[in-house]
Amino acid sequence: MSRKLKTGVIGLGRIGQIHLSNLLHHMPDAEVIIASDVSEASHEFAKRLGVKQVTTDAYEVINHPDVEAVIICSPTPYHVPYTVAAAEQGKHVFCEKPLDVTIEAILAAEKAVAENGVKLMLGFNRRFDANFSNVRNLVENNKIGDPHILRITSRDPAPPPVEYLKISGGIFLDMSIHDFDMARYIVGSEVKEVFVKGDALIHPEIKEFGDIDTAVIVLTFENGAIGVIDNSRKAVYGYDQRLEIFGSKGMAKAENNTTDSLIHFDSAGGHSALPLHFFLERYETAYRVCLKSFIDCVLQDKPSPVDAHDGLMATAIGIAAMKSLTEGRTVQINEVLELSHV
Amino acid sequence: MSRKLKTGVIGLGRIGQIHLSNLLHHMPDAEVIIASDVSEASHEFAKRLGVKQVTTDAYEVINHPDVEAVIICSPTPYHVPYTVAAAEQGKHVFCEKPLDVTIEAILAAEKAVAENGVKLMLGFNRRFDANFSNVRNLVENNKIGDPHILRITSRDPAPPPVEYLKISGGIFLDMSIHDFDMARYIVGSEVKEVFVKGDALIHPEIKEFGDIDTAVIVLTFENGAIGVIDNSRKAVYGYDQRLEIFGSKGMAKAENNTTDSLIHFDSAGGHSALPLHFFLERYETAYRVCLKSFIDCVLQDKPSPVDAHDGLMATAIGIAAMKSLTEGRTVQINEVLELSHV
Amino acid sequence: MSRKLKTGVIGLGRIGQIHLSNLLHHMPDAEVIIASDVSEASHEFAKRLGVKQVTTDAYEVINHPDVEAVIICSPTPYHVPYTVAAAEQGKHVFCEKPLDVTIEAILAAEKAVAENGVKLMLGFNRRFDANFSNVRNLVENNKIGDPHILRITSRDPAPPPVEYLKISGGIFLDMSIHDFDMARYIVGSEVKEVFVKGDALIHPEIKEFGDIDTAVIVLTFENGAIGVIDNSRKAVYGYDQRLEIFGSKGMAKAENNTTDSLIHFDSAGGHSALPLHFFLERYETAYRVCLKSFIDCVLQDKPSPVDAHDGLMATAIGIAAMKSLTEGRTVQINEVLELSHV
Amino acid sequence: MSRKLKTGVIGLGRIGQIHLSNLLHHMPDAEVIIASDVSEASHEFAKRLGVKQVTTDAYEVINHPDVEAVIICSPTPYHVPYTVAAAEQGKHVFCEKPLDVTIEAILAAEKAVAENGVKLMLGFNRRFDANFSNVRNLVENNKIGDPHILRITSRDPAPPPVEYLKISGGIFLDMSIHDFDMARYIVGSEVKEVFVKGDALIHPEIKEFGDIDTAVIVLTFENGAIGVIDNSRKAVYGYDQRLEIFGSKGMAKAENNTTDSLIHFDSAGGHSALPLHFFLERYETAYRVCLKSFIDCVLQDKPSPVDAHDGLMATAIGIAAMKSLTEGRTVQINEVLELSHV
Structure with missing residues (x-):
């Protein structure tokens, strides 16, 4: 070393x-x-x-x-x-x-x-967050059994400026793409179709250029599991990053990390901390572990933990999601891949 | 009195x-x-x-x-x-x-x-559960703001016998119907369309008679909110009854009630109780409050808290859900109602 | 039957x-x-x-x-x-x-x-609360190992009227006596000495008749464990009934039961429910289980689960606690018992 | 800057x-x-x-x-x-x-x-942990009201070697001293007397040189509050660092930080993570914030946040605690200070 x-x-x-x-x-x-x-x-x-x-x-x-x-x-x-x-x-x-x-x-x-x-490794840092990698470990070790239902909640604390949104490539490729990668990572199976229901409930004006800020995305996996992602560009209580996998042997859920573990009780009730504000705070350690694993993969000549195929599939799901939103129907990932002669 | x-x-x-x-x-x-x-x-x-x-x-x-x-x-x-x-x-x-x-x-x-x-009152007892009625209060008092996303998790601890399932009317009218009523109650707006993705992951044989045991249901509300229900006939850890409403001013979620509030730590981790086993335990108080409110509504000549229209809409959503599953598309509630000349 | x-x-x-x-x-x-x-x-x-x-x-x-x-x-x-x-x-x-x-x-x-x-059975109903009886089960089943430290928090939501306090027999025999019984029950060993530090921080006037409303009580058990009880006559957030046992193999703690399992997040933080208000709500089921076990003990001719000796020891600890408060020193339970020629 | x-x-x-x-x-x-x-x-x-x-x-x-x-x-x-x-x-x-x-x-x-x-600043790093400094903020901002009861649980995951213990100065000056400083910091008042009950329940042999590994320490503060610290050298589930302050207007408690926020449910119950293993993990950020505040205090010529007087009082409480253990009585801090002609 x-x-x-x-x-x-x-x-x-x-x-x-x-x-x-x-x-x-x-x-x-x-x-x-x-x-x-x-x-x-x-x-x-x-x-x-x-x-x-x-x-x-x-x-x-x-x-x-x-x-x-x-x-x-x-x-x-x-x-x-x-x-x-x-x-x-x-x-x-x-x-x-x-x-x-x-x-x-x-x-x-x-x-x-x-x-x-x-070697090529993509910076899907969330895979290296302890909450999510430990959920993945439970799935891999068959503690959950056959995966049946995946739920991902992924909400940002505040939307970027509308000017940025115009050039962002849309919510699916800009924001949900992390969740698409997470979904494949946790379930350990490819997504085969996507259905989206979404709307611009925060900034209605972004519908003009075809974007939305609130989405519910249903994923169907090749192994039979069904996934649901809910996205919002604006959660006033902070960065909301939770997920849950439910299967034949049990369920595991990752809750938000908070700024402290304090609970304050007064005559009005219990009061606790907000989630860590945004991705820099929430994934501070994950960024480090992610980059470290790239260095290890090169120095020890191991396979890349997140390779071009992972990038391909996350983007394909994103393109299919946009197609589903526009056409109001379930879209097969293969439709998207075949259009590109993959 | x-x-x-x-x-x-x-x-x-x-x-x-x-x-x-x-x-x-x-x-x-x-x-x-x-x-x-x-x-x-x-x-x-x-x-x-x-x-x-x-x-x-x-x-x-x-x-x-x-x-x-x-x-x-x-x-x-x-x-x-x-x-x-x-x-x-x-x-x-x-x-x-x-x-x-x-x-x-x-x-x-x-x-x-x-x-x-x-007076006619329907026994949608879950509306009278403290967790859910308190979430509804927060929505009514505008603590959540405009509702954007509703999530309901509703999973039974064990499926009924297949013989029962054959005559049950299907998962949507037998089991999800409670969740459809809950969705309307919490959001305070009518459902206008339904999309379902489901499968028989627990008892594949029930697909023969058109039923499923695992479902993800997307609801679109007239006020713009989007809802997701996930159902399973078999959660090995017990009766899983949670929901969450997310809106422009915040979020409220109701967690499961458990058999006790004990946490046990040993060198392997923390260990806590299971959810209350099934509906008799979970909704024991809700049954009482529900029936009490019927007696009050009659004696004090107040409007029924859950009337025939509520029953109509819950059933209509159930019928639309079955149609969505069968036809693989989003179904408008109006389609179902118009078929019946409502 | x-x-x-x-x-x-x-x-x-x-x-x-x-x-x-x-x-x-x-x-x-x-x-x-x-x-x-x-x-x-x-x-x-x-x-x-x-x-x-x-x-x-x-x-x-x-x-x-x-x-x-x-x-x-x-x-x-x-x-x-x-x-x-x-x-x-x-x-x-x-x-x-x-x-x-x-x-x-x-x-x-x-x-x-x-x-x-x-048969004689005493109504120490808290022993029959699911939280506490499950903690006791863990101790009995050696999941905690040798008990080292016991912590009981027992705080009432509001003090009784001063007129009642005058004839109550003092905080130890009126209020802490439940905790003394709980301590013996959880640890499974006799208390051998008591040290008390207390004050009248809520109603200073009750010091006139020798009473206090805030107490920290240290118990030493015959098996070597050390216990701490903290009592207050007034917790503005409600009835606070928690305990924790710590031993060589782990720790178990019973948290408060709350009016609901709701968490509400807004931009100020998370907000959760208060503990159940007072003993009638908190121990509703325990009262039932307690009385039921008396009926079973008589009908099935089993030993009384809480007998005169339990009453004797709880009262003896209460008398020793008062003595410790008055004399500012550790008091042996035997001193109290010997004074009565037990 | x-x-x-x-x-x-x-x-x-x-x-x-x-x-x-x-x-x-x-x-x-x-x-x-x-x-x-x-x-x-x-x-x-x-x-x-x-x-x-x-x-x-x-x-x-x-x-x-x-x-x-x-x-x-x-x-x-x-x-x-x-x-x-x-x-x-x-x-x-x-x-x-x-x-x-x-x-x-x-x-x-x-x-x-x-x-x-x-300037002289002492490295009582725990004061700079977000959990504890936020509790202190609540006390300072009068959210707790008059402090009545302080509880600190401070347990190490494993004892140091007996050879180290022999030269450690004893549990009070080696381990509890952090808790003494924390007690003064949270309550915002001087400790005036100490009572200790302790034993060597983990390594009985250390009693030979007058040390213990399990302690319950009662502190009385000048403002009337009563504090309880419980210490153990060995918590098999990890580093246990919690505290709670209870007062006339409410209560605040800081729970442990854990390795992740995952909860796993199977048919046996819910399973959650252990506390962060020991002080290096638990106080990683606190060490940084602590040192940063020293640099700020020098560069901006501000008073030291933890000065020689704080060191004096923490040590004096430790000496009084040892005296209480040895003599089996409540010891005034003034006794200790006066012996040194302070």
Whole structure:
């Protein structure tokens, strides 16, 4: 374990900064050779943390002779181009979600990664949260029996600005995509069809460009299980991240994590804490465990825990969900995949 | 409050015995004049509790000159005939759910009740459970804001025998009907469409006669809220009766009641009690409060808290759910109602 | 099970009415021959429930030739005289707590019961609460290992009037005595010494007559365990009845029961229900199970689950606690017993 | 906020490493000039984190001309000598608990700090845990009213080796001292007397050198509140760190933090996670917040949040507790202080 993985970080926005800090402070098996961001303003952050080389050009990171693995935290449209370029340079890739919003691009990335024999891991960090990975362990260890019903509640504390929503790719690819990945992860089976009921109950104006902010999504799995996801862009009490799996031998549910474990009783009742505010607080540890498992997978030459196929399926479910919403019917995942000749 | 309501009880099966005991032991404002059951074996129960007159003929109860109100606990096919007969005799009626499995019969009962100016209350006892009525209070008092998402989990501890299932009318009218009533009650708005995804995951053989044992039901309400019910005929950990309402101002959820509030910690973890086993334990108090509110509504001449329209809508949702399952599409409640020329 | 125990009830105050209702409505193995109360006003209650004979004279109950067992719910000073008189008549006795506030009187009752070969059971109803009896089961089944630390929290929602407090016998014999019995029951070992720290923090004026309303009581058990009871006469959030046993193999705690299992989240936090208000609500079922076990113990000739020795020890701990408060030192239970030549 | 506090760290054991990592990774307002440890083996840790100067001589840290503040993590006997030396050099001091086990030494440190006008902060990290600081906030904001009863449960998952226990200074100064500080912090009033009941129930052999492993400690506060601490060296289910404050307006309790928020139900019951294993996991964030508040107090010239007086009182309560255990009586804190002519 004395060898250190030499990494380069592309993109120093909110998530890029988290990954960079984790690499520098919590990953004794990794070092950071170089970091890039188009905005020079964010270079200061990297320098203060001790990164020696900083650039505005992502390709300087990808092509740097010392870099073995690239951490891609750029905006979504750059995910596949950088992944392909890195793979062609023989570099391993950790890429933020979603890999892409089109199936064609994802397949191109998958091909480049396979042809060049490098690892690709996607940043579906929630899989590495202790609540959810422990639920998955129970399913894997057959403590739940055959899965019958999956319930995921995933609600954000506040919607992004409408301007952002316009370019977000829609709720399914922007927000629910995490839940689609979680659903496949927990149940351990592929989704075969999707039905959506949704509405814009918070910001009715976003319906103009075809988006919604409140959704109930029914998933049918190949193993017979039925799943339900409920999404909202605005839970006034904070970030609501719960799930439950019910099967022939029992049920497991993951509740929210809260800011403290205090209960206060007065004559009006009991009062307890809010959930942790948003993803930075809620998944602080999960981000670390997620990145750590990428470094381990490269250094120990293990399979990627979240690979291009996982990205493909999450995006395909998202596209099918949008189709279901628009056409008011159940949509098969195969319809979406076949349209792309997968 | 010195006047006592003179009642007669029809049907001394499991539910009939509960209502009879409650009338005798917990309703100082009521007295029981006469009780009936086709089986003489059950007469002993009523006699032991002190009921003076017992008969095998329901019409002796309905026509008894001293009886002001009839409590109908007979099998479902008799609900409407007895209701109509009682109404025509000017008797008030408390009737177990469902009022009927056809819309036509329900309308006939509604008409008889209206024409004769008597009260009709349906035994949707769960509305009178403290957990759920307190959630409803929060919605009514605008503590939740506009309702956006309703979630109901309703799972039985063990399925009835397959022989029973064959004549049960199907999961929607036999089991989910309570949840349909609950959904309307909590949200305070009519359901306008239904989508169902279901399967027979516990007893695959029941698919032969068109039934299922695991269901996810999506409801769309006229006020824009979206609801999800998940049902299972078999939760090995007991009777699972939870719900959650989420809206623009907050969220309220009712958890299961348990056999005790004990937590035991050993080196393997924390261990806590199971939910109360089944409906008799879970809704013991709710049965009492429900019947009490019927007696109050008659004695104080208040509107029935759960009337024929409530029975009509619960059944209509059940019929629409079956149609959705069979046809694999979203079904409008109006389709079902219009078929019956409502 | 066809034989019914013929009982008579003495005292129709709050507790007497509970026992009478339970006998009539929930004890098919018992019947009530006669009831008494010095106040004729309370006779109406018994008559309405169907009791045929009612009297102002307790001895009419005790001496009634048909009565096999007497339920004593009179004020404390009458407990022992009635118990002794009933025993001498060969009647079994169920007596409310405390049996008496002096050790001498308790010993007299114990002697009369033993000499006449009748059963005596004391109404320490909390032992029959599901939370606490399940904790006791864990201890008995060695799930906790050797008991090391016992914690009891027992707080009333509101103090009785100061006028009552003056004649109550003090907090230890009036209120903590239930906790003393619970401590012995849970730990399964005798208390050997007591230390008390207390104050009148709610009604400072009661210090004038030597009483307090807030107490922390340390108990040392013969098996080495150490116990702590904290009492308050006024918990503004309701009746607080919790306990915890900690031992070499684990820990078990019983939390409060609440009015519902609802949690409401808004932007200020989570909000949950208050504990059940007071003993009538909290121990409704325990009163029933307690009385039922008396009837079973008589009909099936089993040992009394709570006998005169239990009453003796609870009172002795109460006397020792008062002594500890007054003298500011640890007091041995043996000191108290030896003073009475036990 | 552009100025950085120049610090030196003395002692690179378990706690020293935590503080050093936090300074380097989480304190942008601080830098580390030099670190020391008598063992060269631990120097590697500091170097790997990027500390430029490392020494075996604590006085090189204290006397280093660039060091403004010293973080003392050496064994307890060195706390006061280093504190005094640093103060005399005009350096601010953050010192691990306990400041010392004798009152005389603490007073000497307090004097040196006062005379040299430097800050001294003690590492009572638990005060900075969100659960406990939020309870304190409720007390400060008068949400609890007048405090009546304080309960602290503080149990370690496993005892240290008996060899360590022999030189630990006894349970009160080694383990309970955190609880004594917490008691004063939560109640906001001085402790005036102590009563202890304790035993060696886990390792009976430690009684030979006057120590115990199970204790119930009753504290009386100057404001009238009564406190109870229960301690055990061995809770098989993990680190048990709970507290509760009860007062005239309500009650607040802090429950344990757990490894996850999962609940698993099978036919045997509900199963939930263990508490976080021990102090490193439980107080990970508290260590950070604690050290951060020292840096803030120096840079912003604010009063020390935990000063020499706090150290004095915690130690005095510990000495009084030992005296109470030995002499079997309530001990006044003033007795202990007066013996030292405070």
